[in-house]
Amino acid sequence: MAEDKGITAAKEDEFSEWYTQIIQKAELIEYTPVSGCLVFRPYSYEIWERVQAFLDQEFKKRGVKNAYFPLLIPESLLTKEKEHVEGFSPEVAWVTQAGNTPLSERLAIRPTSETIMYDTYRKWVQSHRDLPLKINQWCNVVRWEFKHAVPFLRTREFLWQEGHTCFATKDEADAEAHDILKLYAQAYEELYAVPVIMGRKSEKEKFAGALYTLSVETMLPNGKAIQCSTSHCLGQNFSKPFGIQFLDQKEQKQHVWQNSWGFTTRSIGIAIMTHSDDKGLVLAPAIAPIQAVVVPIIFEKTKDATIAACTEIKKQLAEFRVHVDARDEYTAGWKFNYWEMKGVPLRIEIGPKDLEKKQAVVMRRDTLKKTMVPLENLQHAISQELANMQKEMLVKARQRLQSQIITAETKEAFQKGIEEKKMVLAPFCGKPDCEEFIKEKMGGIKSITAPFDAKTPEKPCIHCNNKAEAFYYFAKSY
């Protein structure tokens, strides 16, 4: 139910505390007795449902079918691809007994489903006519993190979709990996209004078992970079150990080329951190469970007429997600604060004075600016305000992101940028041991991604002075 007080921590000064308050007071998250396993309350789950609806429809346009594979993966399957197991084994949770009976083979709770799915794909792919095979599943996964949990961003159990596709050729796999990456970027920018960077992960940071990993990345207001989503080309790294083969047109046996790609509930946390302020949550209209809340200003004599007018307005605005807060037990002022904390994009105030003048007061959550709108124009005005807000939130966030990025071609500039909590674009050789060095020496910074839009470096690697493979972003990250 409603909390008694607003947000008491400032985003600028106490970012973590501020975030902890937001997610609880906006009724997004509830803690549970299990560390790192949190409740997605209806208000955050509804955001997820909107993103799901968008992605699901886009997957289907691309010929992807939904299916569901088991939660439990036998150890023998999980360990089939060597790099993959090594990457995941430290954080796999295991089921070892049923009641009091030990299991003959322990079962992993899926950290990701490559292995269980590909064991089945082997049976489904025989001919080039069976390709491409494109399957997605919406599910939960468990990765037993030992770092402390950050709600949405890093939890032991989280929700996601994982797409797993097979192609006859590498070209097709490459094209799809890029296509899905762009779709993910679109989801961030057009739904969450979060600006992102697309690129390719370093050898060290790529997915365990992948040929290469493409990623969508962004920077949070506290100076930490965060991986938004990834799209992996697995090459034939899994099709070989799992024996996923087909006969091609020339009657030759071939291993399939595979991709896997995922989008998680982490995205919700990124959107919250990006846009919210000291009054609470700020949600982009595209994903807000409620896009406009109508608050009647109630006086005893005009109460019925005011509420009737609000109900009428809701009907007029049927194309939007509108809620009328006609609760008797709270004052208008209380409701203003409450809905601001919940991040509802627009507030429509209707009082007797407004009704006399045939107008409404409309307030935008991101700018907190109020405008008077004639009732006859309301539908159009709301539509405009929502569209503007969606657009301007992205623009504003992009300006902030750009202010957090610098380019460095010398060691000194690089170091300075990192100290200033920037994301630094620098020439890098791409070698894992060189990256390991940088990480050790510079307080745990990682390569983020080699952005697609960067130039070819002329200067050598920022650290080892060998030939640079590409410009990479480096930063502290989640």
Place this chain on the structure above:
RNA sequence: GGGGCUAUUUUCUAACUUGGAUCAGGAUUCGGCGUUCGGGACGCCGAGGUUGGGGUUCAAAUCCCCAUAGCCCCA
């Protein structure tokens, strides 16, 4: 990976330092009734609490240990 801090009800807290009878006090919240309502209204009545386990003690919310959870800082 290392270090630190915290835990009282829906929530925020008082009592803890110096263990005891004050009935664990207040506010908020929740339920009821009434007056209110243009930026977190108010009155009356009612509901609700010491995180879990162990120890010290005649006596534990208070001291000690363990577990669990949360938060912060460093790597």
